[in-house]
Each structure stands twice: as C-alpha cells, then as structure tokens.
Amino acid sequence: MLSGFRAFLLRGNVVDLAVAVVIGAAFGAVVTAFVKDLITPLIAALFGKPDFSAIGFTINNARFLVGDFINALIAFVLVAAAVYYAVVLPMQHVDAWRKRGEPLPPATKECPYCLETVPVAASKCRACTSALGVASA
Numbered sequence: 001m002l003s004g005f006r007a008f009l010l011r012g013n014v015v016d017l018a019v020a021v022v023i024g025a026a027f028g029a030v031v032t033a034f035v036k037d038l039i040t041p042l043i044a045a046l047f048g049k050p051d052f053s054a055i056g057f058t059i060n061n062a063r064f065l066v067g068d069f070i071n072a073l074i075a076f077v078l079v080a081a082a083v084y085y086a087v088v089l090p091m092q093h094v095d096a097w098r099k100r101g102e103p104l105p106p107a108t109k110e111c112p113y114c115l116e117t118v119p120v121a122a123s124k125c126r127a128c129t130s131a132l133g134v135a136s137a
Contacts, residue, residue, distance in 0.1 A: 031079045039078060 055067030108117045116127035123132055
C-alpha cells in the first residue's frame with residue numbers, strides 16, 4: 001500500500017505540479033509587492049489616491065465597497081499581465097524557435113533494390129516494380 005503511494009508521489013507529474021505551486025506562490029508574492037510598492041504609489045502620483053478601498057456607496061444601510069473591487073481588479077489585471085509577459089510570451093518565442101529548427105519529414109525514399117527515388121507512401125517501385133514497405137506516419 002505504501003509502495004503505491006510512494007510511486008504516485010515520485011511520478012514526474014506530481015513533482016512538477018508541486019514545484020509549479022511553490023514557484024507560483026513566490027511569483028504571486030513578487031507581483032503583490034510590485035503592485036503595492038510601485039504601482040499603487042504611481043496611481044497615487046497620477047490620480048491623487050493610492051488606495052481605492054474607501055470608495056463606496058450606501059443603499060438602505062447596506063454599504064457597497066466598490067473600491068475593494070477596484071483594488072482587486074487592478075491587482076488581477078497586473079498579475080495577468082505579468083504572467084503573460086514574463087511566462088507565456090517567452091514560452092511562445094521558445095516554442096516557435098524550437099519548431100523552426102526541426103526539419104520536415106522526407107517526402108521521398110530510395111528503393112532498396114534499384115536505388116530509384118520513390119514517394120514515401122509508395123508500395124511498389126516504379127522502376128523495378130519491387131514491393132516496398134509503406135512508411136508509417
């Protein structure tokens with residue numbers, strides 16, 4: 001019973017997921033500090049208010065804190081932008097670079113009997129009529 005659990009924990013996917021969660025939490029802390037220490041003061045310098053949490057309205061003694069929602073929305077947009085520009089966009093460039101380096105599969109092959117060039121999907125050589133193995137894709 002414990003050996004199965006140990007095998008589950010040591011599989012690549014579980015370890016990769018654990019590393020991703022830890023790095024994601026650390027990245028979230030960095031982005032939170034970025035928003036709190038740099039973006040919020042920038043907003044305060046431009047608009048005069050560093051924090052929107054005081055913005056709200058009251059209807060029938062119910063207080064609607066619109067400012068908290070605005071703060072959360074700004075933090076979400078900044079986290080999404082940071083993830084996109086720091087992770088997604090570079091990975092797209094790496095993936096495109098990797099794909100450019102891969103050669104295309106050959107369109108022809110040589111007949112092993114007469115060395116004539118024939119299409120990869122050919123089952124018979126057109127020159128010597130020998131049976132050829134069809135290449136699997």
